[in-house]
Amino acid sequence: MNALEILTDMSRVKPYYQAIFSADSHMIIGYEVLARIETEDGVKSLGPFFHDPTVPIEFSLKVDDYVQTTALEYLLQNGEKTLLFINVNVNHILIDQDDDLMSRLITFRQKGLDLSQIVIEVTEHNVMGDMIKVATLCKNLKSMGVKIAIDDVGIGASNLDRIAMLEPDILKVDIHALKNQEHSTSYDGVLYSLALLSRKIGAELLFEAIEDSDQFHYSWNNNGRYYQGYFLAKPHHSFLEKNMFKDRFKKDIYEFILLERKKYQSEYGLSSQLNNQLETLIKGISFDQDSDRWMIKIAEHLASYCMRVYVTDDHGYQISSNAIKNNDSWMLNSDYKGRNWSWRPFFIENLVRMDEESRGILSDIYSDIETGEAVQTFSYRVADSSYLFIDIRVNQ
Ligand code: CA
Numbered sequence: 001m002n003a004l005e006i007l008t009d010m011s012r013v014k015p016y017y018q019a020i021f022s023a024d025s026h027m028i029i030g031y032e033v034l035a036r037i038e039t040e041d042g043v044k045s046l047g048p049f050f051h052d053p054t055v056p057i058e059f060s061l062k063v064d065d066y067v068q069t070t071a072l073e074y075l076l077q078n079g080e081k082t083l084l085f086i087n088v089n090v091n092h093i094l095i096d097q098d099d100d101l102m103s104r105l106i107t108f109r110q111k112g113l114d115l116s117q118i119v120i121e122v123t124e125h126n127v128m129g130d131m132i133k134v135a136t137l138c139k140n141l142k143s144m145g146v147k148i149a150i151d152d153v154g155i156g157a158s159n160l161d162r163i164a165m166l167e168p169d170i171l172k173v174d175i176h177a178l179k180n181q182e183h184s185t186s187y188d189g190v191l192y193s194l195a196l197l198s199r200k201i202g203a204e205l206l207f208e209a210i211e212d213s214d215q216f217h218y219s220w221n222n223n224g225r226y227y228q229g230y231f232l233a234k235p236h237h238s239f240l241e242k243n244m245f246k247d248r249f250k251k252d253i254y255e256f257i258l259l260e261r262k263k264y265q266s267e268y269g270l271s272s273q274l275n276n277q278l279e280t281l282i283k284g285i286s287f288d289q290d291s292d293r294w295m296i297k298i299a300e301h302l303a304s305y306c307m308r309v310y311v312t313d314d315h316g317y318q319i320s321s322n323a324i325k326n327n328d329s330w331m332l333n334s335d336y337k338g339r340n341w342s343w344r345p346f347f348i349e350n351l352v353r354m355d356e357e358s359r360g361i362l363s364d365i366y367s368d369i370e371t372g373e374a375v376q377t378f379s380y381r382v383a384d385s386s387y388l389f390i391d392i393r394v395n396q
Contacts, residue, residue, distance in 0.1 A: 001039060003055045006046070006063065012038045013046070013063060015071040016235035019245075020085065020206065020228045023220065026249040028242040030083025030119065032208075032228065033071040034235050035063060050089075061092055065100060072104070076113050080239055085119045085149060093137060094129040105144060116145040119170065123151045124162050131162055138166045149206065154178050154190050160197055168203050170226070175219055176209035195223040213252065220256050270392075271362040271378070277301070278360060278380045278388070287383040291320035292332055298388070299323050299330045307375070308391040311382070314351060316342030319386070354381045365394050 006013065017031035035046035046067075050060050068086055075084050093101055101120075109115050120141055127134055138148045149170035150163055154177075163171070171194060178187050198205050207219035210229030219227055232245060281298055288294045291311045299309045309330075311320040318341065321334040341347055350361050360380035368375045374394040382388045 001037070001044075003049060003052070003059050006037060006049060007059055010063070010066050013066055014038060014043075014237060015067045015074070016043075016237055017071075017239055018228060018235040019233040019240055020083070020226050021232055021245065021249060023225050023227070023253070026246045026253070028082065028233075028240060028244065029226065030085055031239060032085040032121070032235075033067065033087070035067045036235070036237075057092060057095075060089075061100070064089070064092075065104070068101075068104065072108050072113065074238075075117065076108060076111055078239060080242075081114075081117065082239065082242070083117055083119050083147070085121055087121045087151065090122050090134050090137070091126070091128050094133055102140070105141075105146065109144070114145070116147070118145075119147040119149050121149045121151045121172065122166065124159070124166065125152065127162075131165060135165050135167075138168075142167070152177075154187075154194060160193070163197065164201050167201065170204050170206050171198050172206045172208055173219075173224075174209045175207045175215045175229070176211055191222045198223075216252060217256050217259075220253065221260070267362060271360065274362070274378050274390070275360050275380070278382075282382055287386055291386070292323075295320050295323050295388070296330050296332070299325075302390065305393045306390050307393050310336065310389050312341060312387050312389065314385040314387070316340050316344075316347055316351070350379055351387060354379060354387065 014036050016034045016036045018034055019028045020030040020032065021027065022029040035050070036043050037046055046063065049055060049063065071084060071086070075082075088101060093099070105115060105118065120138075122134065122138070124134075142148060147169040148166060149172050150166060150168045151172050152174055153163065153171045154173050173191070173194060178190070195205065197203075204225040205223055206226035206228065207215075207222075207224040208228040210216050210219055210227055210231045212231055215229070216227065216231055232249075233240065278298075281301055285294065285297050295309055295311060299306070302309070304325075307325050309323040310318055312318050318336050318339050321332040321337050323330045323332055346363070350363075353361060358381070360378055363377040363379075365374050365376050367373065368391065376392045376394055378390045378392060380388045380390075
């Protein structure tokens, strides 16, 4: 179907609504408006039409106008207190002298629509014009009560500064696209940074394109407040009953909570086991200033998942070599002796915690700089101003 055929019979163009769920209420809290066309072969997405570079901008603006107006009209008539997520192409708006989006919203406000129900989705990474203009547009929309969501965060060349500049209420992360990128611990890192960023700027994370239970679990695990995707609900020609999936949602989340609890219980188990073991060991083999010799004596009693051991002082300077497990024996490597580790995340905080709480601390899982393996570090105060660090292989 070519662009002209679409334009000549606009009655076949329909907005479809894909439900968005909330982690806290388990209910549908909104819908993303998606353009569809009814054909002899069934309902088709208009995505290819909008992404076709040979389609003149005026054509796609016209279809966009039609879909948006129809959806806004539906929201107004329906009376449902739900959010409506509308995709806009910022590049089109920046060249649109008449500012159709703004005037359309004002018209609907006059008709009685509460604009705080509207979320405008903008894509930050493909903005061709001036970001200041986009930021101004977002500011103007927000002053009318409209919310701003940034689409496709985490794929393409997203720039955290530019995201923050738009002061969004919601960051939309395409979990499917993200997971299809090279699978490595790096996207855990991307999501972790996004979670921190969203917290700092007061935005919520919305995961979209969730296609299976694993992706749903992963999204929940990564601080997703809102969820969208075929796994939960397909785009539909009308709004759905907002409690429709509540029971199923609750059941899934219940499973996630059980798994998460198990994970933390086993971490606490490991941490207390290491605490007890070190307490006993150090009673028998008290710390001496020849830290390498002392450390090897300790290391020989440690379980096989311990791969690297070293000692630092209370300023984070490494006072021992690294003891490294090689097959069944421990080898010393003095390359890192004298290095300072105080710049590492939580380092100083953990030293203080060990002093205050008089027990060792198990870190979160991270990827080792040298080997790329998933590791955790257990740290333990062995004497005044001396701390033992044990790197542990995860999933052994
Ligand atoms: Ca979108």
